[in-house]
Amino acid sequence: MARAATTSDAFNAIAEPRRRDILHYLAARERPVSEIVQAFEMEQPSVSKHLRVLRDVGLVRMRCSGRQKLYKTNVEAIRPIHDWTSQFARYWQHQLDRVKERAEAKGRISDDETNSGN
Amino acid sequence: MARAATTSDAFNAIAEPRRRDILHYLAARERPVSEIVQAFEMEQPSVSKHLRVLRDVGLVRMRCSGRQKLYKTNVEAIRPIHDWTSQFARYWQHQLDRVKERAEAKGRISDDETNSGN
DNA sequence: TTGACACATTCCCATATGGGAATGTAACAT
DNA sequence: ATGTTACATTCCCATATGGGAATGTGTCAA
Numbered sequence: 001m002a003r004a005a006t007t008s009d010a011f012n013a014i015a016e017p018r019r020r021d022i023l024h025y026l027a028a029r030e031r032p033v034s035e036i037v038q039a040f041e042m043e044q045p046s047v048s049k050h051l052r053v054l055r056d057v058g059l060v061r062m063r064c065s066g067r068q069k070l071y072k073t074n075v076e077a078i079r080p081i082h083d084w085t086s087q088f089a090r091y092w093q094h095q096l097d098r099v100k101e102r103a104e105a106k107g108r109i110s111d112d113e114t115n116s117g118n
Numbered sequence: 119m120a121r122a123a124t125t126s127d128a129f130n131a132i133a134e135p136r137r138r139d140i141l142h143y144l145a146a147r148e149r150p151v152s153e154i155v156q157a158f159e160m161e162q163p164s165v166s167k168h169l170r171v172l173r174d175v176g177l178v179r180m181r182c183s184g185r186q187k188l189y190k191t192n193v194e195a196i197r198p199i200h201d202w203t204s205q206f207a208r209y210w211q212h213q214l215d216r217v218k219e220r221a222e223a224k225g226r227i228s229d230d231e232t233n234s235g236n
Numbered sequence: 237t238t239g240a241c242a243c244a245t246t247c248c249c250a251t252a253t254g255g256g257a258a259t260g261t262a263a264c265a266t
Numbered sequence: 267a268t269g270t271t272a273c274a275t276t277c278c279c280a281t282a283t284g285g286g287a288a289t290g291t292g293t294c295a296a
Contacts, residue, residue, distance in 0.1 A: 002251035003121070003283040004134065015133040016122065016254085020202065027206055033273060046255065048274055067263040067272050075209040082203035084138065088145055089200075091193040120281035121253040134284085151243060164285065166244055185242050185293040 007056040010081055014059070018042070019050050023073050026060060030072035125174040128199055132177070136160070137168050141191050144178060148190035 006012045014020050022036060033051070037044050051071055054060040058077045063070045124130045132138050140154060151169065155162050169189055172178040176195045181188045 001284055002249090003124070003253080005252065006121070006254095011135075011138070012133045015130045017129075018254095020129070024205060027209060034271095043256075044273070045257085045275080049254075052274080064263095069273065073206075073209075075206045078203050078206045079210065082200065082206075085196050085200035085203060087142060088191075088193045088196045091145060091191075092197065119254055120279090121283080123282065124284095136284095161286075162243070163245080163287085167284075170244080182293095187243065 006053050010057050010059055010077055011084075013053050013057045014081065016050065016053075018046075019054055019059075022047075022050055022054065023059060023078070026071055026073040027075060030061075030063065030070040032065075032068040032070055034068075036071070124171050128175050128177055128195055129202075131171050131175045132199065134168070134171075136164075137172055137177075140165075140168055140172065141177060141196070144189050144191040145193060148179075148181065148188040150183075150186040150188055152186075154189070 004012055006016065014023070018040065021040060025031070025036065025039060033044065033047055036042075036047050036051075040047070051060060051062075055062060058074055060071050061074050063072075122130055124134065132141070136158065139158060143149070143154065143157060151162065151165055154160075154165050154169075158165070169178060169180075172189075173180060176192055178189050179192050181190075
């Protein structure tokens with residue numbers, strides 16, 4: 001088997017940097033394809049192909065308006081990725097605790113140094 | 119250009135489901151390769167190759183112990199991904215607000231219905 | 237030294253990619 | 267009907283993949 005398709009899930013879809021940029025760009029409000037093309041200085045077919053991938057995994061929504069097609073990020077579809085990374089948050093907390101302990105220990109040493117007139 | 123290498127960054131590395139499983143498995147404590155092979159019922163070369171990718175992007179650390187090699191997830195390397203997804207948190211909040219508003223509106227309607235004896 | 241063990245790497249291959257170029261298609265204007 | 271605009275799709279291709287199989291490498295035991 002080769003690598004999984006970019007359309008297999010959100011994790012594969014966001015592996016591409018340009019697609020992450022587009023998702024961020026379309027998070028605040030919907031925009032037509034032409035604006036994305038201008039904003040990122042990409043070829044139009046390239047943008048359309050990225051949007052196609054993002055649509056296939058539900059990361060963006062599309063709405064027709066005349067001959068324009070307005071795309072918008074479906075922020076809910078990013079939650080599974082956020083949730084997966086959050087599994088590791090407790091370990092970050094542990095590391096923060098250790099950093100804090102070291103800082104406090106260092107503070108005590110500094111106090112000692114200060115007290116000893118060093 | 120083809121797709122970016124799996125070793126180009128953490129986003130590409132975690133696109134593979136098995137590698138996400140391995141990262142979760144190695145988050146709590148370090149383990150030798152043989153344990154990963156057994157836990158996931160994968161071929162040893164396959165596991166080694168996934169670990170190689172994860173090492174190249176800094177998602178796991180390796181330590182030698184005799185003829186074993188102990189791997190452990192470097193949880194800090196997952197933060198950039200978490201941070202990227204967090205950009206969208208404010209929009210989740212907005213959606214939650216709307217859900218809350220709808221729930222409250224619905225509650226008022228229910229009260230009205232109750233009051234009207236319907 | 238020889239053998240066994242624990243991993244890593246290499247080779248082969250079907251498959252999927254992203255970019256460029258060209259082409260297809262639907263909506264609007266005249 | 268014809269042309270233009272706004273996108274989508276297709277074709278081509280260099281490149282990277284993950285799995286299977288085979289092989290290489292370093293460590294320990296006898």
